[in-house]
Amino acid sequence: RIRSERSFGGVVEVGAHWIHGPSRGNPVFQLAAEYGLLGEKELSEENQLVETGGHVGLPSVTYTSSGVRLSLQLVAEMATLFYGLIDQTREFLQAAETPVPSVGEYLRKELSRLVVGWTEDEETKKLKLAVLNAFFNLECCVSGTHSMDLVALAPFGEYAVLPGLDCTFPKGYQGLTDCMMASLPQDTVVFEKPVKTIHWNGAFQEAAFPGETFPVSVECEDGDRFPAHHVIVTVPLGFLKEHLDTFFDPPLPAEKAEAIRKIGFGTNNKIFLEFEEPFWEPDCQLIQVVWEDTSPLEDPVPALRDAWFRKLIGFVVLPAFGSVHVLCGFIAGLESEFMETLSDEEVLLCLTQVLRRVTAPDPVCRGSHTSDVLLHDARGSAVGMEGGAAAPAQALVGQLRSSSHAGGGWDPHFL
Ligand SMILES: Cc1cc2nc3c(=O)[nH]c(=O)nc-3n(C[C@H](O)[C@H](O)[C@H](O)COP(=O)(O)OP(=O)(O)OC[C@H]3O[C@@H](n4cnc5c(N)ncnc54)[C@H](O)[C@@H]3O)c2cc1C
Numbered sequence: 001r002i003r004s005e006r007s008f009g010g011v012v013e014v015g016a017h018w019i020h021g022p023s024r025g026n027p028v029f030q031l032a033a034e035y036g037l038l039g040e041k042e043l044s045e046e047n048q049l050v051e052t053g054g055h056v057g058l059p060s061v062t063y064t065s066s067g068v069r070l071s072l073q074l075v076a077e078m079a080t081l082f083y084g085l086i087d088q089t090r091e092f093l094q095a096a097e098t099p100v101p102s103v104g105e106y107l108r109k110e111l112s113r114l115v116v117g118w119t120e121d122e123e124t125k126k127l128k129l130a131v132l133n134a135f136f137n138l139e140c141c142v143s144g145t146h147s148m149d150l151v152a153l154a155p156f157g158e159y160a161v162l163p164g165l166d167c168t169f170p171k172g173y174q175g176l177t178d179c180m181m182a183s184l185p186q187d188t189v190v191f192e193k194p195v196k197t198i199h200w201n202g203a204f205q206e207a208a209f210p211g212e213t214f215p216v217s218v219e220c221e222d223g224d225r226f227p228a229h230h231v232i233v234t235v236p237l238g239f240l241k242e243h244l245d246t247f248f249d250p251p252l253p254a255e256k257a258e259a260i261r262k263i264g265f266g267t268n269n270k271i272f273l274e275f276e277e278p279f280w281e282p283d284c285q286l287i288q289v290v291w292e293d294t295s296p297l298e299d300p301v302p303a304l305r306d307a308w309f310r311k312l313i314g315f316v317v318l319p320a321f322g323s324v325h326v327l328c329g330f331i332a333g334l335e336s337e338f339m340e341t342l343s344d345e346e347v348l349l350c351l352t353q354v355l356r357r358v359t360a361p362d363p364v365c366r367g368s369h370t371s372d373v374l375l376h377d378a379r380g381s382a383v384g385m386e387g388g389a390a391a392p393a394q395a396l397v398g399q400l401r402s403s404s405h406a407g408g409g410w411d412p413h414f415l
Contacts, residue, residue: 001236004172008274010321011172012328017316019169021162023048028176032169035179042167054161055083056138059288059314061280062131063358066292070131075288078128082135085110093157103156104148107136108296115297129295134288136296137332138313144266146333151264194221198231199249238265269336271329273315273351278325279359280317287327288314289358304338309350311335 001015022029022042032038041047058079062070085107092098100106111132118125136148143151169175181189197219204217206227214227240247240260251257280287291310302310308331315327329351331339339347 002173002177004169004174008272008321008326009324010319010326011170012272012318012326013168013173014270016173017168017328018166019164020054020166021052021164022167023162023164026162026164029164031180032176035176037169037171037175037179038167039170047167048164050165051163052161052165053083053087054142054159055079055086056142057286059286060284060317061286062134062288062290062314064127064130064290064292065310065354065358067358067360070127070290074128075131078131079135081114082107082132082139086139089153090157090159092153093155095154098153101153102149103143103151103153104136106153107148112297126295127290127292129297130290130292133294133296134290134313137311140266140311140332141268141313141330144268144332145264146266150266193224195219195235195247196221197247197249198233200231201250236265237263241265266332267336267340268330268332269339271312271331271339271347271351273327273329273355275325275327276323278317278320279355280327284317286314286316289354304335308335308338309354312351312354 003014005012005014019026019029019032019042022032022038024030029038033043058072058076062072062075064070086103088110089103089106098106100109115125115129118128120128139148140146145151195218199217199219200215202215202217204214204225204227206212206214206225209227214229216228216231218226218228218231220226235247237260244252244257244260252260289312294310311333312329312331312335315329318326318328320326342350
C-alpha cells in the first residue's frame, strides 16, 4: 500500500501519503531521515514538536452541497466540538466499563445532549449538524472504517498519537521501500510468489541443506517450498481474515485466530482529479464538502448508487506540477467499495457534477472548469469523454484506486 506514481507529471501517492507523527519515536520517520528522503522543514525540530493530537487540520475552504461557502468560524467551532468529543473517547482506555460499545454511539450520545442546548434557528442547527456529519466521515477515513459505530470505544485510546506535523516525502513515499530493498543483498527478495500455506511447528528436510531440520516450510501457490527456522508474516489483515483456515498448518492458536476475526479492516480510496486550471485559491490545502440535510444523529440509508459520493470528505490539494493541478478526494467505507464497482467514467461524471454543484451555484458559471474531460487511469492511458457543459476551459480528470478486499484497507486501530 505504498506506491508513488508519476502519471500526472509529478509525484502522486496512490497509497500512503503522510508520515503521521514524524518525530524521533516514529520508526518510519527515523528510517526516512536516515535515508535522506526528507526535506529540511520535515526534519526540523520545530516540525517534530508540533502536537496535533491526531486531529486533521482545518479545511482551507468549506462548500455546502448547494454551493454556499461556509464561514470558517462555524467550521472551526464544529471542529473544536468534534475533536473535543474524540479526545474524550480516548479516556475509556483504563475504564472498567464503557457507557456504550462504540466510538460512534458515544459521539452521538454526547452530541444529542449538547444539541438540546443550541439556541440558534433551525436552519443554523441543521447546518451545524451537516458540518459535524462531514467530520464523522473524515474520522471514518482516519480510522479506515465504514462507520464509527464499528470502532470499539474501550481500546480507542490505545492508538498512540506521536508529536510532529504530518509530512510527505518530496520525491515519493516509495523511496522508502526502494531504499530498504537496495540495502538487502541482491536476489534476496522474490516477487510474484504468493504464499499458499505456512507449515510450522514441524521437522522439514531440504535437499540443499543435508542433515538440517527446519521447523517451518513456506509453501507457495506454484508448489515451491522455502524451509526456514523463523518466519515473519506481514500479509495484510484483510488477507488473513479471508484465508485463515488454509494459511497456517497447523492452525493458529485459538486466541490469535479470534483476534484476527475480531479486528476490523475497512476500505479507503483516493480519487485523483486533474485540472488544467485550478478553481481553488493558491494557498488552498484542503477543500471540504458538507452535504446539507445530513446529520450524524440520523441514519438514513439512501441507495448507494444515488448517494455514495456523499461520503466523500472533500479534496486535498496536491502541490502543482508545472501547469498540472491535481485534487485528491478521500472516501471510506461501503460507499468507497460501491465506487470500486463503477467505471472511471461514471466516477468522473458524478464528481464533475458534484464539483459544479458545490463551487458554482450560479447556472451561468456552471461547468467553468469541467468541460472536455479526459480520463486517465493508473497506468496513464487516456480516454476521451464528453464533459457535457458548454464552458471554455478544459480539464483532465483522473482516478486512481488503491484498495481491494484483501490488500487495500487502512490498518485499523479498533476491535
Ligand atoms: C489509500 C491509502 C492511503 C493511505 N495513506 C496513509 C498515510 O497517509 N499514512 C500512513 O501512515 N499510512 C497510510 N496508509 C496505510 C499504509 O499504506 C499501510 O499501513 C502500509 O503500507 C501497510 O504496509 P504493510 O507492509 O503492512 O502492508 P502492504 O503494503 O499491504 O503489503 C503487504 C504485502 O503482502 C503481499 N501479500 C499479500 N498476500 C500475500 C501472500 N499470500 N503471499 C505473498 N505476499 C502476499 C501483498 O501483495 C503486499 O505486497 C494508506 C493506505 C491506503 C490504502
